[in-house]
Amino acid sequence: MLTTKTQAILPPVHLGESVRFLKGVGPEKEKAFERLGVHTVSDLFELYPRRHERRFPVKKFSEITFQEKECVAGTITSRGLVRFRGGRGSVFKVVIQNGEDSLFALFYHQSYLAQVFKPKQGIVLYGAVEKVGRRMQMVHPEWEVFLGLPPERTAHHGRWVPVYPLTEDIGQKYLRQTMHAALLRYTEAIVDLLPADLRARHGLLDARSAARSIHFPPDEKTRQAAQDRLVFEEFLGLQLFVEWRRAQLGKERPEIAHVGGEGDVRTFLDSLPFKPTQDQRNTVRDIVRDMRGARPMNRLVQGDVGSGKTVVAASAL
Numbered sequence: 419m420l421t422t423k424t425q426a427i428l429p430p431v432h433l434g435e436s437v438r439f440l441k442g443v444g445p446e447k448e449k450a451f452e453r454l455g456v457h458t459v460s461d462l463f464e465l466y467p468r469r470h471e472r473r474f475p476v477k478k479f480s481e482i483t484f485q486e487k488e489c490v491a492g493t494i495t496s497r498g499l500v501r502f503r504g505g506r507g508s509v510f511k512v513v514i515q516n517g518e519d520s521l522f523a524l525f526y527h528q529s530y531l532a533q534v535f536k537p538k539q540g541i542v543l544y545g546a547v548e549k550v551g552r553r554m555q556m557v558h559p560e561w562e563v564f565l566g567l568p569p570e571r572t573a574h575h576g577r578w579v580p581v582y583p584l585t586e587d588i589g590q591k592y593l594r595q596t597m598h599a600a601l602l603r604y605t606e607a608i609v610d611l612l613p614a615d616l617r618a619r620h621g622l623l624d625a626r627s628a629a630r631s632i633h634f635p636p637d638e639k640t641r642q643a644a645q646d647r648l649v650f651e652e653f654l655g656l657q658l659f660v661e662w663r664r665a666q667l668g669k670e671r672p673e674i675a676h677v678g679g680e681g682d683v684r685t686f687l688d689s690l691p692f693k694p695t696q697d698q699r700n701t702v703r704d705i706v707r708d709m710r711g712a713r714p715m716n717r718l719v720q721g722d723v724g725s726g727k728t729v730v731a732a733s734a735l
Contacts, residue, residue, distance in 0.1 A: 432607050433463070433604060435604075436458060440459070440603075441599055442592070442596060447588070459607075462596075463597075463608075463633075465593075468583055470579060470635065471487075471578070472578060473579045474576050474577055475576075476575065476576050478490070479517070479520070480519055482547050482554065484548065487544065487545060487546050487547075488545070489542065491541065491542045492514035492540075493539070493541070494512055494538065494539045494541055495537065496512075498510075498511050499532050501529075509526050509527075510524070510531045510532060511523070512531075520553075521543075521547075522553055523559055524557045526557075534563070539563050541561055541563050545558065560574065573594065573598055577636075578634070578637070578641065580633050605630060608626045610624050611625070617647075623646075625651075628644040631643065632644040664716055675712050683733050686732065697726075702734070704717070719731070
């Protein structure tokens, strides 16, 4: 007896796809992403975090350091919405239990959370812990409900968490979740522009590992390695472009050449009220040689204050 089984095959992806086709984006969020300079998946991957927050280990309430930002987890035992008199807003209070200890989480003017938080839910919180009397509390902590997963494996806690530049209608949790999902879906489309032997020679990560680790690094060492790889690639690309452009200029404008005038340069240098140094004369000589050639000169004159850069520039003129 023969049977068949249908298997879902995901279509091939490429980094030039619009972000609007990512799950949870669409046309409206696409406009918000455009304000961040993000149009494609490739642009999204290059929206690098401003910093990372260490949201681990996930502590017990008894291990908390007050006035410090901590990551804690527990179970919701009760919750309630208190409205202020005169319609001046509300505060939503949640009590979280961890062992024999309890912690209060307070959210002002966020009554919608009454429909989100349910008793017996597992929840992870990140924020500054205060002690009010005998009570521990967090005011407006970042939160995440987890169902069936240990708190160390949630998307926004128990790890190094990226913190991104934002714009209107784009929040941290939303952007972080979108980035995480995009990396899972599109990382395989990343093509490594650096040969393996070059990466090995300089101890560089491959492109896919660098893309993942610059956003969601497993540790600080790997995050730094990802940054080193991206910086190396950017500077290499810049240098290659400069070399290519220099070669193109030589082909496009071969007629530019300054022949003659060397005598005027010598007269100018001899007329100075001081004797030019050998370094100054060598620099002028190199500039004159380049200006005789058929390619545009491309030099950077460097020197300390008072070293004679102005004299060199006047000689070139």
